[in-house]
Amino acid sequence: MTAWKSERLLNLVIMLLVSRTYVTKDRIREVIEGYDKTNDEAFEKMFERDKEELRALGIPIELGHVDKFFEDEQGYRIARDAFELPDIDFTPDEAAVLGLAARVWQHAGLASATSAALVKLRAAGHDVDREAIDALQPRVVADEPAFNDMWEMTISRTPVRFGYRRAGASEVVERHLEPWGVVTSRDRWYVVGHDRDRGKPRMFRLSRIVGEVLPDGRPGSFEVPEGTDVRALTASLEPRRTPTTATVLARKGRAALLRRLASEVAESVDGPDERTEWDRLTLTTYAVDELAEDVLAHLGDVVAIDPTELRDLVVERLSQLSGVPA
């Protein structure tokens, strides 16, 4: 069953590819084995489905007039230059790099898309299986449930709608977006695009999307503005951060990571207890709340001194955890 259908589809491709003119439906029906020669309706259905399937594989089937003098007669063909992979002049070491790319994706759909691309390049005569160059094996992981749909809609230029939970918020709000690109920034996946609710470019973290990503228009119904640099846009949409100088006390011999970040360490200063000696560290931070969390995670080996914002944050959290009023 599969074999007959594959044979029919491949013969159809070859017929349309080698023909110099558009081929009529009647001619296709007559020549290709497997099409119903008696029942018109059955043939139409079968032919429509075959065309759809070939187009889904990326085969460019064109419709045109068979004869420029008889406009009512239409036919099909496949233009060879739109069908064939252009000749790419990969050197052997470049081909080996392509082979390495096969192992990067940790996502079933994209791993198989990469393999399919490599099969084509191999078929074009490139030896992608040579010994590897000196490179680490990076792994790109994409396990956010929204990733797959967002990737596909971005590639097909389909506007989307989805439920989104902002950082620190508990309610889910429906958002409408023209997705321009799926990107990672600091190890997290985002979609960047034109936010139809705000009327300007925005980025959304994929892990904060709740529920399904749904189409909100037809494929190909928006354009990415010419000259858009998705990477630069991502950088500009990231929250701005300003540096703050902070001071903390750390027990002698503890807090190795904070010590590595410190611009200055004053040894054996006055401390809050006599159990150990204490050192004073001066640090620059871009996120006071994250530094407060670092101080807390040292389980009493680090004490926040300056700025007041940092100290208050730490003291307030400790009070919540101990149940003792600050």
Place this chain on the structure above:
Amino acid sequence: MSGGSKEQVTRLLALAPYLQTRGEVPLQEVAADFGVTPAQMLKDLRVLFMCGLPGYGPGDLIDINVEALEDDPDGLVRVDNAEFLARPLRLGSNEASALIVALHALLDASPAGSRDVVERTLAKLEEAAAAGSTPLVDVHLPRLRPAVEGARAALDDAISRNRQVRLEYYVPTRDETTQRVVDPIAVTVADGRAYLDAWCHLAEDRRLFRVDRITGLEVLDAPRVAHDLEPRDLSAGLFEPGPADLRARVLLSPEMRWFAEYYPVLTTQDTADGGLEVTLAVSDERWLLRLALRFGHGLTVLEPVDLRARVATIAADAQRLHTATA
């Protein structure tokens, strides 16, 4: 995967040019290159053998030595009369994007000496894909810091010369720097971080070390003892719970839902307020105490009960230290 006619037609379109650019190839090798079994490849070849130019006479069909291969599965595949399918189909935008992103990831993970060849490959592929000037998908793995690159070079050297390494390694759960001798097996990247896979003589077990936490490194003259170990496949993730691990039950607020994506949780369950209840395998309880203090505003330890009580005690002690410096 290999069964449907969609997949089969895709393979056949690549198979015809593949066999023409390669000349004679063993059946087993063709099957491996297309990711199917030799039996499936023989079925594919049988279909291809039935395809050709309209007319479908002996001179029109693709000629393949199918009969000989049926008698001798170790034989070479020969193809003739397939010039009309000389080149593979173009890359689809999904395939091209998947491959380009994988190469970007590879570029970000490559040491300086290998970047050039990856860049050249990427440039040629992007030009060939010609899917528009806008990059659809972009991956940016964090660049390894120079210190990490240096450690990597020394580790690669030790592995290639079969030498042991003395490591100075920072253990954040204990907030300590440790000394140990290891037999390095491989350096690998997962989630954008470099890890050393090694046999540790201190732990007398195989361990993964984060390369950015190696604070000192010396390649020794002693040869590796455990040198025949296969590199570990990190694709399934880094985390393997041990039998001795403590099981903890932890409540996460809605703002802390992200925790389940970044830490190895065993089970998750939605709570009525939009948060999560998760169970974790904990090998060192200080790790959980640090998390409970760090994220106390949104992470509550439910079980074990004594750990929950210790969180409050530690917080009260730290609170007193802060009061003493007021």
